Amino acid sequence: MYDIVVFGATGYTGRLCASFIAQNYPTTVQWGIAGRSETKLKDLAKELQRDFPDRVQPETELVELDIESLTPLVSKSKVVINGVGPFHRFSTPIVEACARLGVHYVDFTTETLWIKGLIEKYEDVARESGAILIPGISPTAPADLIAWLITKQIRDSFSTGPSEVIATGKLDIKAMSAGSLTTVLDSLATYGPSWYLSGNPWILSPSSQKPKSTPSPPLLTRLFGYRSAPGLGGLSTSFTGPGNSSIVHRSASQNPNLYGPTFHYSEYLPAASITSAFLIHLVTKLAVLMISIPLIRGLLRRKLVPSDNAAVPDQEELRRLERAEYCAVGRVETYGEKPVARALFVREGALYEFTALLTCAGARVLLNEERGEERRGKGGFFTPSLLGMEYVEGLRDGGVRIEVQDLTVDV
Ligand SMILES: NC(=O)c1ccc[n+]([C@@H]2O[C@H](COP(=O)([O-])OP(=O)(O)OC[C@H]3O[C@@H](n4cnc5c(N)ncnc54)[C@H](OP(=O)(O)O)[C@@H]3O)[C@@H](O)[C@H]2O)c1
Incomplete structure (x- = not known):
């Protein structure tokens, strides 16, 4: 059983979340890093071991982004942090799995129209299962x-x-990371x-x-x-x-x-x-x-978006x-x-470290369920302020x- 799993842990921001957990969460936390590339996951695990040798090390989990592959991993997790973006293109199955299995969820999406679609599709499912879902906590x-x-x-x-x-x-x-630039361009392409x-x-x-x-x-x-x-x-x-x-x-x-x-x-x-x-x-x-003009978007993609984050x-x-x-x-x-x-x-x-702080401090509040009286038995799509003063104090x-x-x- 995992207390917390980071999906997209090998991405630019996902890595910062993994470092934040290794550095700041209690050493009793059982956690995992999940992604699509075994090599990248192993490299990240080695880096965490090197940078934080006296902290609890994560398990690595190789996953595909479909509900069948996600179910075994999500069902043995209490809280999911998700960094797989652009979110509207790839992350809907992760939210669906959490909503169905009653697993709490946070991510750092900026895609409001994607959140709207998620609420329409999975709000009732999450109410039933008790999953607290906070997309866009950062x-x-x-x-x-x-x-x-x-x-x-x-x-x-x-x-x-x-x-x-x-x-x-x-x-x-x-x-800006390659992932952030791609997300701005893809969001305008998808939603206009x-x-x-x-x-x-x-x-x-x-x-x-x-x-x-x-x-x-x-x-x-x-x-x-x-x-x-x-x-x-x-x-x-x-x-x-x-x-x-x-x-x-x-x-x-x-x-x-x-x-x-x-x-x-x-x-x-x-x-x-x-x-x-x-x-x-x-x-x-x-x-x-x-x-929003496809030709300009294509040019910007070629000129601005680096193939990796080496330039950041x-x-x-x-x-x-x-x-x-x-x-x-x-x-x-x-x-x-x-x-x-x-x-x-x-x-x-x-600011990318700030994203990791906002996300991981929020996820940590969701882990402390014995203190979350106001949230008990509540499921659905919520906003960061649901996490209350415990979240404010975590950020301070x-x-x-x-x-x-x-x-x-x-x-
Ligand atoms: N709200 C904020 O403050 C904030 C801050 C930063 C980023 N963001 C958003 O967060 C998202 C990620 O940004 P980033 O900079 O971390 O980008 P990134 O470095 O490109 O990371 C993207 C992650 O998604 C994974 N991924 C992409 N396509 C996939 C697919 N088809 N199947 C499985 N995994 C896939 C990547 O896996 P691989 O590692 O295997 O490629 C990687 O782990 C973007 O949407 C960005 O806009 C928001």
Whole structure:
């Protein structure tokens, strides 16, 4: 029996997850690394043995991605971490196996439309089996957790949910792996540009849970991407905003007693001026339109996607160059435009290692089932905030600065 199995462990990000587990999980953990290449799995096992000789070593598991081959391995696992991407092309059978066999699951997909399809197909199956499935725990956890923390803060102070949470999310990315670049190109090829251009932020919520009226962005925002918000300053269009918003709204629809009936979340990039906001907006929309043209996609694939990850700088260098910062403010009806709560989520260091931290810290919470009273007997597709304060504390232990501030004293 395995406590945890990493699928796609031989990929760029899967390896970082394997290293994270070897370095940080309790030495009693029984774990496995799974993949399609025996040679790569053996190499990874040797590296882990060399880098972490005094830690518990994983078993290697060779698997094919069909339900028959996956069933024996998934059925002897408690939690699955999956890094096989592009996820919409290869990973559906892994999610199906977990949903059917009642095995908890996390991954780091950015493919919101794939998640939507999974919910439609396997939500009822997972409810029946008790599997807790959290696709996209990275990259969506920062946005989902700060929205949840602000909502809790406002609920405690005002006995109501926020009318709106507005956030900024900024990733200082200095390198992308071959897998990430391929996923951007393949997602636009499969799904087309429309959701990426005007993403419906309620796409992952049951239509019955969507509030009757949601605030429409100001005209300036819709036309030019610019918005100004007290407590956050100038804002512009964010490529990752719709994906994060759809996860936060799913959290709200699954927990209406906390978030309240009028909750609304929106996410932007910080912008220094109206001109830079407009430029960011224009470049984002144009890039999506260009990548949806097959000829341009083909050229980009040839020019940008390396055949392996040798060109990606090593983690040591990225640790000095990269960071992630999310900031959010929350409002309530009675205080109008003035924010009443603020939250911050900052991680200095390499972003692919940050993905491994968000994913493995989440998986570890799912392993601690004896402490997860709120989750017991619950199955289905959930969002990172389901993992609650235990997850927040795990991330703080991993070096993330997470703060929530009550602004009512200044209001
Ligand atoms: N959310 C985030 O923050 C975040 C961060 C990083 C990556 N990602 C996403 O994670 C995914 C993986 O990224 P990466 O950089 O790790 O890519 P990668 O290095 O290309 O790894 C892909 C993994 O999938 C496996 N795989 C691919 N096709 C397969 C197939 N047909 N059958 C079986 N296994 C297959 C690969 O196996 P082999 O090793 O045998 O080739 C490898 O283990 C991408 O979709 C990327 O967008 C998200």
